[in-house]
Amino acid sequence: MKTLAIHNPATGTLIRELPCDDAASIAAKALAARSAQPAWAALPLAHRKDCIVRFRAAVVAELQALAATMTAETGKPISMSRNELNGLLGRIDFFLAEVDASTATQTVFHEGGMTEQIEHLPLGVVANISAWNYPWFVGCNVIIPALLTGNTVLYKPSEYATLTGLAIARLLHAAGVPLDVFVLCVGGAGVGTALQAQRIDGLFFTGSYATGAKIAQTLGPRMVKLQLELGGKDPTYVCEDADPAIAAASLADGAMYNTGQSCCSVERIYVHEKIFDAFVAAFLDTVRGFRVGDPMDDATYIGALTRSAQLDVLDAQVADAIAKGATLLTGGQRLPGNSYAPTVFTGVDHTMDLMVEESFGPVIGIQKVASDAEAVALMNDTRYGLTAGVFSPDEARARAVLAQVRAGSVYWNCCDRVSPRLPWSGYGDSGMGLTLSTYGIQTFTRPKAWHLRQA
Secondary structure, three states: OOOOEEOOOOOOOOOEEEEEHHHHHOOOOOOHHHHHHHHHHOOOOHHHHHHHHHHHHHHHOHHHHHHHHHHHHOOOHHHHHHHHHHHHHHHHHHHHHHHHHHOEEEEEEEOOOOOEEEEEEEEEEEEEEEOOOHHHHHHHHHHHHHOOOOOOEEEEEEOOHHHHHHHHHHHHOOOOOOOEEEEOOOOOHHHHHHHOOOOOEEEEEOOOOHHHHHHHHHHHHEEEEEEEEEOOOOOEOOOOOOHHHHHHHHHHHHHHHHOOOOOEEEEEEEOOOOHHHHHHOOOOOOHHOOOOOOOOOOOEEEEOOOOOHOOOOOHHHHHHHOOOOOOEHHHHHHEEEEEEEHHHHHHHHOOOOHEEEEEOOOOOEEEOOHHHHHHHHHOOOEEOOEEEEEEOHHHHHHHHHHOOOOOOEEEEEEOOOOOOOEEEEEOOOOOEEEEOOOOHOOEEEEEEEEEOOOO
């Protein structure tokens, strides 16, 4: 049997080896999940909610240990691991509070003996191929509403966050979710491919555009419901009426938090020429204060990159920008412990990979613009469309700019923020479908239309 070796990215130390699933075991797990789904869906919603309430309590009870596990296998700074788990609690609370109303049968017409209703039925068997950068957030955005709405879940955590996946499975099963209702699938890309070959009713994937496109090609002809949460090259525009110091502090954090490994990290910044110099100076002051070090140290802000291959991507973007005339203000090199120095460029433009291709690391380019119109044109010059932001005291101006930008989420005077109350979606190569919000509960259901005429 093949095994999955899990290493600490900051030290290279082997943490654990796990047996991997193969095509035969995935087929058996999918069959078991299919068999278990009707009974799970037939249980009262209150029973399924009780399981999730117990799961939430277990997360609270083990939060410190769960954070340490996540940091050990991903390199995420320990303070940010705790932040993720604490933030998860609010998302669970939202799903628990909203699932009844979101899935209740609706009477939309009743007149002359004719009644029309919408019933929300579970999709059935949901496959979830999840991500490593926010394994609790991204995984539970799918797992919790899918289980609450009566689906069974085949869950493949990222091979870079499998220990966290094991913890999620352990806590759900201890909370009363049957083994065949929430099914852990362990392994790499081959396991994801095997999941796609099964009889499933929905596939929810978070990862790269390239992999998402392959999944769409595979499952599209089979009419399987797809939710593909892919990449981003998220822009922010700082207007000349903004406070440069306040905007710089917020955007430095938005660009570098989680070592820049967020789909909604700020990845390119456009600053009006009238405050450009002041903004850059304040931005550099903030970035130079970010501590790089041991992810287990509470004082560390920049941890290890989870995937060592991303170091090559960052090196290539830095070299390309320098070769094309950009000015490197700080950083630009690898550091011990699979880390990369916080890196800031000015003198950038859209001929440079840094400004058009996803970085997914602590690297940022800051470009000078002369007008709102120029900023909008540059913000839309991308194949992605996940998030975008504007800093200005003028709400009307910010709304006018953001209304023209193709992005699923937009921010005024903030950034890098995800709310359970709002849908998470994107344009273009950022993917299709959505999670979160009440829509993100209903996405795990199949509406059934009832036409009822009284005899």
